Amino acid sequence: MDSQKERGATYYADNYRDYQRQNSDRKLRFYMRLLDQWLEPGSTIFELGSGLGLFLEKAATRYQCVACEPNPYGAETTRARVPNVVVYEGSLDCIPVQPAPRAVVAWDVLEHIPDLDRALEVIHSRLEPGGLLIAVVPIYDTVLGPITRLLDHDPTHVWKLSRYHWLDRLRARGFEIVDWGGIVRRLVGARWYLHLTWPQLFLRRCCSALYLVAKKPL
Numbered sequence: 001m002d003s004q005k006e007r008g009a010t011y012y013a014d015n016y017r018d019y020q021r022q023n024s025d026r027k028l029r030f031y032m033r034l035l036d037q038w039l040e041p042g043s044t045i046f047e048l049g050s051g052l053g054l055f056l057e058k059a060a061t062r063y064q065c066v067a068c069e070p071n072p073y074g075a076e077t078t079r080a081r082v083p084n085v086v087v088y089e090g091s092l093d094c095i096p097v098q099p100a101p102r103a104v105v106a107w108d109v110l111e112h113i114p115d116l117d118r119a120l121e122v123i124h125s126r127l128e129p130g131g132l133l134i135a136v137v138p139i140y141d142t143v144l145g146p147i148t149r150l151l152d153h154d155p156t157h158v159w160k161l162s163r164y165h166w167l168d169r170l171r172a173r174g175f176e177i178v179d180w181g182g183i184v185r186r187l188v189g190a191r192w193y194l195h196l197t198w199p200q201l202f203l204r205r206c207c208s209a210l211y212l213v214a215k216k217p218l
Contacts, residue, residue: 002072004072005072005073005076006073007073008071008072008073008074009073011071011073011156012052012071012073012074015153015154015156018187018193019051019052020054021187021191021192021193022187022193023051023052023054023055024193024195026193026195027185027193027195028054028055028058030195030197031055031058031059031105031107031136032058032059032062034134034211034213035059035062035063035103035105035134036062037179038103038132038134038178038179038213039063039102039103039132041062041063042062042063042064043063043064043102043103044063044064044065044066044099044101044102044103045059045063045064045065045066045101045102045103045104045105046065046066046067046068046095046096046101046103046104046105047059047065047066047067047068047104047105047106047107048067048068048091048092048095048104048105048106048109048123049068049069049070049091049106049107049108049109049112050067050068050069050074050075050078050087051069051074051078051107052074052077052078052081053074053077053078053079053080053081053082053087054081055105055107056078056081056082056085056087057081057082059105060082060084060085065082065085066085066086066087066088066096066101067085067086067087067088068087068088068089068090068091068094068095069087069088069089070089070090070091072089075087075088075089091113092113092118092119092122092123093122095122095123095126096126097126099128100126100127100128100131101126101127101128101131102127102128102131102132103127103131103132103133103134104123104126104127104131104132104133104134105133105134105135106123106133106134106135106136107135107136108136108137108138108209109135110135110137110159111137111138111157111158111159111160111161112156112157112158113158113159114158116159116169117169117173120133120169120170120173120175121173124173124174124175124216127216128216129216129217129218130215130216130217130218131215131216132178132213132214132215132216133170133175133212133213133214133216134211134212134213134214135211135212135214136183136209136210136211136212137159137161137166137209137210137212138152138157138160138208138209138210139161139162139163139166139207139208139209139210140160140161140162141161141162141163141164141165142163142182142205142206142207142208143206144184144206144207144208145208147208148208151186163180163182163204163207163210166210166212167180167212170212170214174216174217175214175215175216176214176215176216176217177212177213177214177215178213178214178215179211179212179213180210180211180212180213181197181200181203181204181210181211182197182200182202182203182204182205182206182207182209182210182211183195183196183197183203183207183208183209183210183211184196184203184206184207184208184209185208185209186208197211
């Protein structure tokens, strides 16, 4: 393994040593239900930041997928997991202009991008008219905010924002928010991963992460 891939593997070992549990079937099923609610089968999606490829493995059975991953170890692992999907080693500039994707999905990615406004502008510009940004981000403003902040040891989280800051930031970059809600998620003990997405009447006010669906107007 070359030095870049070694550093990439170290990042996962240091920050996401329970990666498999933190991307549980329950979480991945929620992501797929979210896509199925807003996208037709066979739609073209671009995953911004594929991680180790667990979501992409499921999505590729239902959608036409392309992805990117800036971590060399993550990109290589994703390609091995989903060999029929093009996975670029890179980030925003890998989103194709033509054909424009129907959706860009970003699971716990946007909070890592230093120039967030440029990222949202690039995503907006490369989606087809009526296309969607579907994302999940950690948030720090509810009653769970102090716990989320205490347990967040990832040094690459450069944005630690509130629910409404995220929503307002997307609107300012030309998106229409068509759906959003709260998620409570946490590793529990040595075996379990908590991932709650219901009831939203409660979770919108008491959550540790936000899911959002943002539309590029026609």
